[in-house]
Structure formats: structure tokens, C-alpha cells
Amino acid sequence: MSQNAFVYTELQISAPFDQVPWxxxxxxxxxxxxFINKTWLSGVGNLSAGGIYAFDSVVNAQKFVTGYFPEEAKGFGVAQTTRVFDAVATREASLDMNSAHYGAKFDQIPGAFVYTEVQLHVLPFxxxxxxxxxxxxxxxPGLLSKTWLSGLHTGTVGGFYAFDTxxxxKRFAIDYFPTETKALNAAFYTRVFDADATKTASIDMASPFYA
Known part of the structure; x- marks a missing residue:
């Protein structure tokens, strides 16, 4: 299956990943x-749990975020965040950034992931x-890969990054990224995740970062 949509999820929980029934x-x-693949996410500092997913179509991605995932969050008794992104629109930009979602390989496995989203409306991407x-x-420093993200309907611009450590x-999310968004005069959202904690669970879900 070819990927045509990405989904980002995050549950408002705080639990060591080995306590998550992955x-x-x-x-x-x-x-x-x-469903094509998922990379699990465990928040640095807050121990939230989530993921970045690839789906074969926007329709199936929408079914996931409106059907299955809210029920999963309800089962945990927590609030949740979901986003759907157009994977077709960002293919060229992502290929240029060594995106694992488009088949790029690197010599080391990631030590961390970063998710970003900027409050801009950019359509077409x-x-x-x-x-x-x-x-x-x-x-x-340490950047291995980026997958560009373009929000479905919203046109928000973001990315999913893999870093070596x-x-x-954290240096990217705290020091560099705010300078980028300041130049754009836009509010933003960043998250840093521990890739080591979720490696086994992600491999089981065909994560492209461990292919």
C-alpha cells in the first residue's frame, strides 16, 4: 500500500512506556x-503516549481518528490529541529531507523524535x-530525517523529525525552532519523544525508522 495520509496522536497520560499495554x-x-505503519511516541518529561501513523488514504485516516482512537482514549479515561495530514502534498519536500517514511535509510537508529506544528495556513503546501x-x-546537529506535514483542511505546516539523541x-525544539517560527510570526507546538523507550513496540508496527 502507498501512504496518502499521516496521523499524529497523543494521549494525556503520564506513564512509563513499559506500563503502556502496547x-x-x-x-x-x-x-x-x-493502516500501514506506526512509530510509537513516549514524551520526554511528561511520559505521554502517542504515535505517528501512515495510512493508505485520507478517508481511512479520518475513520481512525473519529472511530477507533477516541474509543481507545476513552478506555484510558483521558483526553487526546489527533491530527490528519496530507502525505501526497509533502512528498517532494520530505524526500529532500531524507524522510524514513519515503524509504530513506540511515546508519543509526534514532534516539529521539520531535513533532512540530505551526499555526499557519499554507495551501497548497x-x-x-x-x-x-x-x-x-x-x-x-544530530538531525537524521524529517517528514513534512500539511494539515488536512487546516493547511497547518509541521514536521516529524528523527534525531540521534x-x-x-531538545536543542532543536527549544533553541532553534522558536527562531524559525518567530521569523514566520506564528504560534507553534513542539513535542520531544524518547525513541529508545518505544523501539520494540515501533518495530512490531513496521515503523520505517527501523526497517
Whole structure:
């Protein structure tokens, strides 16, 4: 299956990842229509749990975030965040950033992931400034990969990044990224995740970062 949509999720919980029933959840998610892969996420500092997913279509991604996932969050008794992104629109920009979601390989497995979203409306995505930003992003210490994200309907611009270490991921999210959004005069959202904690669960879900 070819990916046409990405989904980001995060549950408002605080639990060490080894206490998350990921095996049960993995089995349930694998049965969802159009599911291709998932990379599990465990929040640095707050121990939230979530994921970045690839789906074969926007329709199936929407079914996931309106059907299955709210019920999963309800089962935990917690609030949740979900986003759907157009994977087709960002393919060229992501390929230029060594995106694992588009088949890129790297010599080491990630030590951390970063999720970003900027409060801008950029539609179509290709009219945005990604060609200006990619050369600068490639110079960030420890960056292994970026998958660009374009919000379905909203046109928000964001990304899912893989870094070699948590330290470099935090440096990017705390020091560099706010300078980028200040230049754009836009509010933003960032999250840093511990990739080591979720490696086994992500491999079980065909995460492209461990292929």
C-alpha cells in the first residue's frame, strides 16, 4: 500500500512506556482499515503516549481518528490529541529531507523524535517556504530525517523529525525552532519523544525508522 495520509496522536497520560499495554493496542491498530505503519511516541518529561501513523488514504485516516482512537482514549479515561495530514502534498519536500517514511535509510537508529506544528495556513503546501527551510534544517546537529506535514483542511505546516539523541532533539525544539517560527510570526507546538523507550513496540508496527 502507498501512504496518502499521516496521523499524529497523543494521549494525556503520564506513564512509563513499559506500563503502556502496547501489545494489545498494536493488535487492534493492525486491524484498522488502511493502516500501514506506526512509530510509537513516549514524551520526554511528561511520559505521554502517542504515535505517528501512515495510512493508505485520507478517508481511512479520518475513520481512525473519529472511530477507533477516541474509543481507545476513552478506555484510558483521558483526553487526546489527533491530527490528519496530507502525505501526497509533502512528498517532494520530505524526500529532500531524507524522510524514513519515503524509504530513506540511515546508519543509526534514532534516539529521539520531535513533532512540530505551526499555526499557519499554507495551501497548497508547495507554495510554502519549504525550499528555503530545508537547507537550514539539514544543518541542525544530530538531525537524521524529517517528514513534512500539511494539515488536512487546516493547511497547518509541521514536521516529524528523527534525531540521534534526546539532547540534540531538545536543542532543536527549544533553541532553534522558536527562531524559525518567530521569523514566520506564528504560534507553534513542539513535542520531544524518547525513541529508545518505544523501539520494540515501533518495530512490531513496521515503523520505517527501523526497517
Amino acid at each position: 501489545q494489545r493496542i498494536n493488535n487492534a491498530i493492525k486491524a484498522q482499515p488502511g 508547495d507554495n510554502g517556504p519549504w525550499r528555503d527551510f530545508n537547507p537550514i534544517l539539514k544543518q541542525q 534526546i539532547e540534540n532533539a
